[in-house]
Amino acid sequence: MRKVSNLLSLIVLCVSLAACGTMGGPATEDSSGTSSGGAQAKESKQGTRDNTIRVLTPEASGTEVYENDDASIDVSNASDGYVMVAYKGSAAKVRMLIETPAGNTYNYLMDLDGTYDVFPLSEGSGTYKIGVYENLHDNQYAVAFSQSVNITLKDEYSMYLYPNAYVHFTASSTAVKKGQELAAGADTDLDVVENVYHYITKNIKYDYDKAETVESGYVPDVDETLATGKGICFDYASLMGAMLRSQGIPTRLEIGYAGTEYHAWISVYTKETGWIDKVIQFDGSKWTLMDPTLGSYANSSTIKDHLADDTYYQLKYKY
Incomplete structure (x- = not known):
């Protein structure tokens, strides 16, 4: 069994991700068409692993709901690691905040169509405070509805299999x-991770123009990223997350700092390895990094430098 160390996690919507625009560079290819981020994906043979699509569908089941005239919070399936929240009022801009048992606050810009959106409970069992806030003017918000809920999660993996606000599919x-x-x-989940990783680092290019102009509240569209073949760090992480989650592989979208830059990356769990942490490149026998943005352009010396620095990745949020 190949052993890989533990991982971490995700994103806050109220903060601009444009900073990761200074991190990138174009991917290069050798004469065989293989990305410099690693070997070609093993797509040619039929493997022994079942590759059936496995998409879990979040539900607002209605068995445990807290609400008023402005908002509805459905926690019927909170033990699976998510809540469903809908805004029913008339404000032009609304944010939803989740305060975690550890005291961290996740901040989301909500849709205003009155339907339920899904949000992950990313920091284990305990008491979460869920609040819906209406914009008054500028950056001033007032609470429309809030509720504290004590939640016991079934496991640490299921929330990273469902689609959510930032890994939507x-x-x-x-x-x-x-x-x-x-x-x-x-043949194994780890093979799937390798194939997806190498495909993304070879085929998705870093979008510098987008990185310079992206606004707070931006949400990735995984199909758009795939179709255009370009994106920022948030897009890379969301796309890889969607591909792996839909294959039944728990994947965390993580937000924090890579060096001094605000950045998005992923962590992956397999039965073979446990959580894979701070990894970007697979050389056929071991992982040396797993950050699809960095993997799309980094040379071996850059990767080596990051591996030698245990403080390079600083996790803030996970989704």
Whole structure:
């Protein structure tokens, strides 16, 4: 069994991710067409692993709901690691905040169509305070509805299999179907991770213009990233997360700092390895990093420098 160390996690919507724009550089290819981020994905053979698409569907079941005239918070399936929240009022801008048992606050810009959106409970069992806040003017908000809920999670993995606000996909998503294709030649979950990783680092280019202009509240569209072949760190992490989650592989989208830059990356769990942490490149026998943005351009000396620095990745949020 190959052993890989533990991981971490995700994103806050109220903070601009433009800072990761200074991190990138174009991927390069050798004469064989292999990305410098690693070997080619093993797509040619049929693997022994079942690559059936496995998309879990979040539900607002209505068995445990807290609400008023402005908002509804459905915690019926909170033990699976998510809550469903809907805004029913008339404000032009609304944020939803989740205060975690550890005292961290996750901040989301809500849709205003009156339907339920899904949000992860990322920091284990305990008491979460969930609040919906209406914008008054500028950056001033007033509470529309809030509720504290004590939650006991079934396990530490299920929340990282469901789609959510930042890793959004359905069974019909193009990204999900591509993930199934990439998993066809795999014998193990780790093979799937390798195939998806190398495909993304080879085929998705860093979008410097987007990095310079992205605004607070930006949410990735995994199918758009796949279709355009470009994106920022948030897009890389969201796309890889959708592909792996839909193959039944728990994947955390993580937000924090890479060096001095605000950045998004991923962590992955497999039965073979446990959580894989701070990894970006697989050389056929061991992982040396797993950050699809950095993997799309980093040379071996850059990767070596990051591996030698245990403080390079500083996790703030996980989704």
